[in-house]
Amino acid sequence: MKKALILSTALSAVAFAASAEQITVMSWGGAYTTSQVEAFHKPFTAETGIGVVSVDADNPATPLKAMVEAKNVSVDVVDVNTSDAVRLCDEGQLEEIDPAMLPAAPDGTPATEDFLPGALSDCAVGNIVYSMIVAYDESKFPNEKPKTIGDFFDTEKFPGKRAMWKSAKTTLEMALMGDGVPAAEVYDVMGTPEGVDRAFAKLDAIKGDLIWWEAGAQPVQLLADGEVAMTTAYNGRIFAAAVSENKPFVPIWDGQVYEYDLFVIPKGAPNLEAAKKFVAFATGTQPLADQAKWISYGPARKSSAPLVGLYQDGKTEMGPNMPTAEANLTNALPSSYEFWVDHDTELEERFNAWLASN
Incomplete structure (x- = not known):
C-alpha cells in the first residue's frame, strides 16, 4: 500500500508538472491577437496540455531584440514581420527552424511546397498575409x-x-x-x-x-x-x-x-521544445484556415485557402475581404x-x- 501511495503521488506530480507546462507568445494585440488565441492558443492547449500566455507589444521585434541582447528572454514565440524576421535571423537573435518539423498539407504535400513563396525562411514560419x-x-x-x-x-x-x-x-x-x-x-x-x-x-x-x-x-x-x-x-x-x-x-x-507576419523563436527561449511544437501546430493547414474566422488576413499556406469560410458572425464571406x-x-x-x-x-x-x- 505504501509503495502504491508513493507511486500514485509521483504520478500525480508528473501529471501536474505536465499540465503546468506553458509557453509565452508575443504578438501585436487587438483583433489580431484575439484571432490567434481562438485559432491557435486554445486548440494547442486542448491538444497538448501546454498552456499559452499571451503578451502584446506595439512592434514585438523591438522587445525581442532587447531580451536576447540582455540574455534575459522571457518569451518563447514571437510574431514579427518579414523584414524583422530576416534581420534578426542574420544577427543571430533567433533559433533556426527546420521546415521538416512542420506538418504536411492534408493531401501529403510537404510544408516546403505548401507555404506561399517567401513564407518560409531559415528562422521563421509565415502565418498570415x-x-x-x-x-x-x-x-x-x-x-x-x-x-x-x-x-x-x-x-x-x-x-x-x-x-x-x-x-x-x-x-x-x-x-x-x-x-x-x-x-x-x-x-x-x-x-x-x-x-x-x-x-x-x-x-x-x-x-x-x-x-x-x-x-x-x-x-x-x-x-x-x-x-x-x-x-x-x-x-x-x-x-x-x-x-x-x-x-x-x-x-x-x-x-x-x-x-507576411511570421512566427520566430528567440535565441535563448526558456521553453524551446514546447515553442517548436506550438509553431508546428499553429502553422498547420486547419489552424491557419480557422484564423480567418476571426480576422481578414490571408493564410500563408496554399492548402488553407479552400478551407476559409465564413466570419465568426456566420454570414460574412471572408474570401473577398482578404488582401490576396x-x-x-x-x-x-x-x-x-x-x-x-x-x-x-x-x-x-x-x-x-x-x-x-x-
Whole structure:
C-alpha cells in the first residue's frame, strides 16, 4: 500500500508538472491577437496540455531584440514581420527552424511546397498575409467617396485630418503611390535619392493635416472618435471594426502594401521544445484556415485557402475581404524585405528628422 501511495503521488506530480507546462507568445494585440488565441492558443492547449500566455507589444521585434541582447528572454514565440524576421535571423537573435518539423498539407504535400513563396525562411514560419491599407469614415463623405490612394493625399477634394503609421516603412511607399507611381515601380523609384525626395515632398503637402499612430489599435480609435476622416491601418483592424462593431469604415484596396507576419523563436527561449511544437501546430493547414474566422488576413499556406469560410458572425464571406483576393490586388505592393533590410536605418533616421522639422 505504501509503495502504491508513493507511486500514485509521483504520478500525480508528473501529471501536474505536465499540465503546468506553458509557453509565452508575443504578438501585436487587438483583433489580431484575439484571432490567434481562438485559432491557435486554445486548440494547442486542448491538444497538448501546454498552456499559452499571451503578451502584446506595439512592434514585438523591438522587445525581442532587447531580451536576447540582455540574455534575459522571457518569451518563447514571437510574431514579427518579414523584414524583422530576416534581420534578426542574420544577427543571430533567433533559433533556426527546420521546415521538416512542420506538418504536411492534408493531401501529403510537404510544408516546403505548401507555404506561399517567401513564407518560409531559415528562422521563421509565415502565418498570415496582411496589408496596410487606407480606410475612411463613410459618414464624413456623404457625397463622393474616396476610391484611390491618391484620394488620401487630396485634402481639398476630400477634406479632413489624416492618420498614418509613425514609420518610414509603408508611409513612403504609399506617398509615392499617392503621387502616381505604379505599385510595380515603387521600389525602383525609392532606390534613388530623387525618389525619396519625391515621397517626402508628397508627405509635406499634407503634413499639417497628419496625426501619427504607433499601435495597431490607434487608427481605428482615431476614426471612431472622429479625430480623422481617413487613415492608414491594418486591413484586419478595419474589417473587425466594420463587421463586428458596425462602424461606417470603408477600406480602399488601391495602393495596399502587403506582407507576411511570421512566427520566430528567440535565441535563448526558456521553453524551446514546447515553442517548436506550438509553431508546428499553429502553422498547420486547419489552424491557419480557422484564423480567418476571426480576422481578414490571408493564410500563408496554399492548402488553407479552400478551407476559409465564413466570419465568426456566420454570414460574412471572408474570401473577398482578404488582401490576396484578386479584386484587391489591382494596384497592390508586396513589401520588399530586401529593400528594407538594406535601407531601414537611413530612411528611419531621415523620417524622424522630417517629423521633428517644422
